[in-house]
Every structure is written in C-alpha cells, then in structure tokens.
Amino acid sequence: MTIRIFLAEDHHLVRQGVRLLLEAEPDFEVVGEAEEGIRSMEETIRLRPDVLIADIVLPNLNGIEVTREVKRRLQWIKVVALSMYDTEGYVIEALKAGASAYVLKKSTAGELAFAVREALAGNLYLSPPLDGLLLEAPEHRSAESHLVDAYFRLTKREREVLQMAAQGLNNPEIAGRLLLSVRTVEMHRANLLKKLSLASQTELVRYALKRGLIE
Secondary structure, X not given: OOEEEEEEOOOXXXXXHXXXXXXOOOOEEEEXXXXXXXXXXXXXXXXXXXXXXXXXXXXXXXXXXXXXXXXXXXXXXXXXXXXXXXXXXXXXXHHHHOOOEEEEOOOXXXXXXXXXXXXXXXXXXXXXOHHHHOOXXXXXXXXXXXXXXXXXXXXXXXXXXXXXXXXXXXHHHHHHHHOOOHHHHHHHHHHHHHHHOOOOHHHHHHHHHHHOOOO
C-alpha cells in the first residue's frame, strides 16, 4: 500500500531534502508540496493525501492553522508537524490543532519515517526529548503555552507588521509596502505589542529573533 504525503515547507533546500528522504522509503509517495500556508491548505484538501507534513512556521498561514483547518475538512488525515523549535508550547499547540506527531528538523530520516508510520497507526509520536517535556509540572506547561498562544492570536496583518517592524522599517515604510494608512499601521503595531506584552522596538526585535521571524 502506497502512503501518499503532502509536504509543506517554506525553505526550498529543506523541502527538497525532506522529499528525497521520504521518497527513499519504498511505500512513500510525495504527491505535492508547497512553500506557504494558504496554498498548502488548499492543495492538501484538493489532493487528499494520507499524511500532511507541515512546518510550524509558514508564510501567510502558519502550520498550526493549516493543521487545524485541514483536520476540520479531512478528519481522517494524519498530520506530522515538522519544526526547528523544541519549545513545549509549540508541541502543545500542534497537538491541540490535530497533529499526531511532532518531529524536530535535526532528526534523522529514519525518525521522520517512523513518525509518519506511527501517526498512520493511530499513535502519538514526539521527537526526544519532547516526550519528556510533557511530563513536566503543569504550571510550567501552562505558562509556556501562553507565550505561544499570544503569537497565534495575532491577525495576519499584525504578523506582517511585526515582521517588517522587526526588520527595521518605520510606520510610513510599512504603510507604503502594505498599501495602508500610517494610522492603520500604528494601530496594528500597538495591538500586536499589547498582545505580545512587548514595550519597545528592542523587545520586538528580540522576540522576532527568538521566533525565527528574522535572522
């Protein structure tokens, strides 16, 4: 039986590397791929693969939101979250959205293949040592989840403003790129700072670096 897989990953080299690793498995077939969230969601729903492998951080629509929407439309599909982040909050959000596995990008090809098979078997798989993180104190999990939740409460426009502001663009420059008024950008910026509990441009940049939004 052939296992049909859709791959959502925004970095071309990583995506091609993962595809080669997957197709080295005799019963795996990559039926499609995309580099951003909205297209990943639409193509997954159209192609109806057995498994969606989705990066957590995707342009336009993040991997957790893609997972949530795909699972709403295709309840039977299995989702493997792929991420460079080993933060417990990401794991919890991915599982809450419907993912059956969470695999770190530093994992081996064998581990990724194993995660796909475990997901299809109806089991939960987390890359070590993430399975151990879930055994930690509930109060730690709750605090960590709140930090991640804050980002996913941002609107699409607020995320765009966040990324551009972190890159050093001022409000008029952001307004010009997004075809918005300066006043609207100011409003989005104030809202995202409040949601993320950030008080300054320095904190905004530090936050963006930590999340991998900028290099």
